[in-house]
Amino acid sequence: MTVRTRFAPSPTGLLHIGGVRTAxxxxxxxxxxxxxxxxxxxxxxxxxxxPESVQAILDGMHWVGLDYDEGPFYQMQRMDRYKAVIGQMLQSGEAYYCYCSKEELETMRAEQEARGEKPRYDRRWRPEDGKTLPTPPADVKPVVRFRNPIDGVVAWDDQVKGRIEISNTELDDLIIARPDGTPTYNFCVVVDDWDMQITHVIRGDDHVNNTPRQINIFKALGATLPLFAHLPMIHNDQGQKLSKRRDAVSVVDYDKAGFLPEALLNYLARLGWGHGDDEFFTLAQFVEWFDLKDVSPSPSRFDREKLLWLNAQHIKAAEPARLAERVQQFLADKGVDTSTGPDLAAVCTLLKDRSQTLVEMADQAEYFYRALVPTTEIVEKHLGPEDEARLGLFAEGAATLAEWDQPTLSQYIKDFVKAQGVKMPLVGMPLRAKVLGTTSTPSVDAVLALLGRDEVLKRLAA
Structure with a gap:
């Protein structure tokens, strides 16, 4: 048997990270x-x-790098198939027309609630031996209902949650086609999974209540049942279900925030699944280690700090040229031109051990391409008259250096500090403030080497 799985999102918004974890x-x-x-x-x-939501799903899947072998298939393009199956079910007696009006259903519900009963359709249009059905009203377009078994239980061995049993008395005859003939979700899912020979239905555990209904439809069609695996929900740091209103839940949000897709996947993999104490791993390692039996049935809590830590680890492991492609986009959004100045991949090499996100990296990279104005606080603390005078002497000596590379600059800075009879911070901090506009940078000799002699001297003279 060839294992066949599917990801089946509804295009009603952006691609949710809970959906990405399922995918x-x-x-x-x-x-x-x-x-x-x-x-x-x-x-x-x-x-x-x-259509915009459909495109968002396709773009999101491409960004995270989850390649699919078949599809995308669209349910709206399969209407003829659904209608044909519904016709067969009507003919075989597995489905029937129901002519209840909206008002009748509301009255039925109100009466049941008044008696303390669970509201449900009372099967008044369900054909039974010896039962006389009412005359169909001419002014009501019927729905089609599935003839759900009345007795027994629906049971399955969930690959994550274990044995689950639901009594058929808990299930009513659900609608499988609306008055206009369009099929409903629970019916379409079964026909799709049947036609596409899906062997494993892996989805969120908010679908557990749908599963017994779908199993009964599978059986009515004589279709082979797939195995079901219901994944635990992802909660926010308050223990609540992730909400589009409260939380950053779209993969687009994480792309814009400067996360790497492999870091997001690495983190999502750890929500509900684990491989010993391993936290940082590649997608290839995840595939090698993954087994449904290791998925926890308990909800997971989203921890942004852990995601930031993982993103930093993946940034450290990433090729600088790849980082530069994305960082360049963030810099362009800030109006920074990287066509002049040092090679951006070299800048990323210098910064990638200091950045939790690519947005942070772009912010740090900015001073390589345009001089930043230090804050008043930095000026008062590090660029007083004595500091400016010392930097003037520094510039005079730097202009005469035979080479402009990190080893040469490192030695020159050490010699200059010694000659001035001061500690390193009294040279390094003013130097950073004057040349870079900030005091938070990598090793100053590495930064000056990458920035280039002409640019450094120009900024020192400004």
């Missing part, structure tokens, strides 16, 4: 078993689905 686990399971990973867009919610 990651589905993708990894398929890759681990040399299987097939399918992308399916569940776009039957016509009121909320938008």
């Amino acid at each position: 990651l686990f589905s993708w990894a399971h398929a890759r681990k078993h040399d299987g097939v990973f399918v992308l399916r867009i569940e776009d039957t919610d016509l009121e909320r689905s938008t």
